[in-house]
Every structure is written in C-alpha cells, then in structure tokens.
Amino acid sequence: GAGVSQSPSNKVTEKGKDVELRCDPISGHTALYWYRQRLGQGLEFLIYFQGNSAPDKSGLPSDRFSAERTGESVSTLTIQRTQQEDSAVYLCASSPGGSINQPQHFGDGTRLSIL
Amino acid sequence: QQQVKQSPQSLIVQKGGISIINCAYENTAFDYFPWYQQFPGKGPALLIAIRPDVSEKKEGRFTISFNKSAKQFSLHIMDSQPGDSATYFCAASLFRGDDKIIFGKGTRLHILP
Numbered sequence: 001g002a003g004v005s006q007s008p009s010n011k012v013t014e015k016g017k018d019v020e021l022r023c024d025p026i027s028g029h030t031a032l033y034w035y036r037q038r039l040g041q042g043l044e045f046l047i048y049f050q051g052n053s054a055p056d057k058s059g060l061p062s063d064r065f066s067a068e069r070t071g072e073s074v075s076t077l078t079i080q081r082t083q084q085e086d087s088a089v090y091l092c093a094s095s096p097g098g099s100i101n102q103p104q105h106f107g108d109g110t111r112l113s114i115l
Numbered sequence: 116q117q118q119v120k121q122s123p124q125s126l127i128v129q130k131g132g133i134s135i136i137n138c139a140y141e142n143t144a145f146d147y148f149p150w151y152q153q154f155p156g157k158g159p160a161l162l163i164a165i166r167p168d169v170s171e172k173k174e175g176r177f178t179i180s181f182n183k184s185a186k187q188f189s190l191h192i193m194d195s196q197p198g199d200s201a202t203y204f205c206a207a208s209l210f211r212g213d214d215k216i217i218f219g220k221g222t223r224l225h226i227l228p
C-alpha cells in the first residue's frame with residue numbers, strides 16, 4: 001500500500017552493537033517523526049524532520065541516538081552501543097507538513113530487543 | 116504546560132456499554148486535538164479529531180466532547196464492541212510550523228464480549 005513503511009519489523013541484537021532502523025514515509029510527505037514506545041507505555045517523541053532538516057532533536061535520549069533523512073524521503077534512526085533500556089518499539093510517522101493541523105500517519109514500528 | 120494528561124490508564128466495559136476516556140491540557144494555545152487508536156503490533160491510527168471552536172464532534176459511534184473553559188476533552192465510544200478493544204491516545208498540537216503533537220500516555224480499553 002501507500003502507507004508508512006518501517007524495516008525491519010523486528011530486530012534482536014546484543015548489547016553494545018549498533019542498529020539502524022529505516023522509515024519510508026508516504027510519498028510527498030515533508031514532515032517525518034520518530035517516536036519510542038516502551039512496552040505498555042505512551043509515545044515518547046524522539047526527533048522531527050521537515051524536509052531533510054531536523055529542527056527539533058529535543059527528544060533524543062542520549063548522544064548514542066542519531067537520525068538522518070535524505071532526499072526528503074527515507075529516514076534512518078541509528079542507535080550506537082545499544083543498551084538493554086533501548087528495547088522498545090520505534091515508530092515512524094509522516095505528515096504532509098507545511099500547513100496547520102495535519103494528522104500524522106504511523107508505520108507499524110520496529111520492535112527492538114537488546115539481549 | 117506541554118503535557119496532556121489522560122485517564123484512566125485502563126478501562127473495562129461490557130459489550131454495548133459506553134466507554135469514556137478523559138484528557139486535560141494546560142496550554143491554551145493548543146488548537147487541534149486528535150485521538151489515535153492503536154491495536155497490538157500496529158502503529159497508532161487517527162480515529163477522530165476536533166478543533167477548539169466546536170464543543171462536540173461525532174463520527175459514527177465515536178464522539179469527542181470538548182470543554183474549552185475547563186481545558187478538557189473526552190472520547191465517548193457508544194455501543195462499545197469487542198473490536199474496539201485497543202489502546203487509545205489523546206493528543207494536542209500547537210502549530211509552530213512543525214505540527215508537533217503531544218500525546219497522552221494512553222488508555223487500554225477492553226470490551227467484554
């Protein structure tokens with residue numbers, strides 16, 4: 001379909017390894033968001049992109065977390081030296097951007113498990 | 116001032132009953148209040164949304180009631196069905212050019228068959 005696509009859907013890795021999570025937004029959506037959702041918890045904002053720029057990185061929990069976006073399309077969230085507390089579902093959302101009150105469209109997330 | 120407080124944390128309702136989830140906010144500049152529904156293993160999906168210039172919005176069995184003076188809004192699900200069992204998030208946004216949405220912590224709703 002034409003929704004937000006995230007990959008991989010599941011990722012299991014050992015503590016200390018680096019991981020890359022990918023988000024393909026809806027075509028034409030200029031705004032892109034990353035969230036973290038711990039088990040049974042709400043949505044924790046991580047970072048927001050408008051185009052390829054990230055005007056709001058306020059939610060990144062540490063310098064082990066980084067994200068980039070290229071071509072005003074695909075975004076990758078990278079977690080370096082993973083820790084067990086990084087285990088969560090990472091959700092990506094996109095919206096048309098550029099105007100008021102645009103709903104966000106979410107992908108189904110990447111479930112990250114750190115052993 | 117940027118928080119959205121949601122209650123209850125979990126809710127059990129009999130089939131056919133009314134499910135009510137409440138939210139409160141502080142920032143009077145918020146100008147858009149969406150509700151999202153999330154099923155296990157899926158991302159949240161927009162359910163219904165309201166702007167502060169109206170006091171109620173209804174879509175099928177789902178109704179948002181909005182009280183601007185009290186800075187509160189609520190979701191009512193009429194004739195609740197087992198298929199409505201999901202986690203519901205209220206949210207609020209403030210247009211600053213980034214459409215950033217502040218989410219409540221969610222309510223786990225279970226409808227008994």
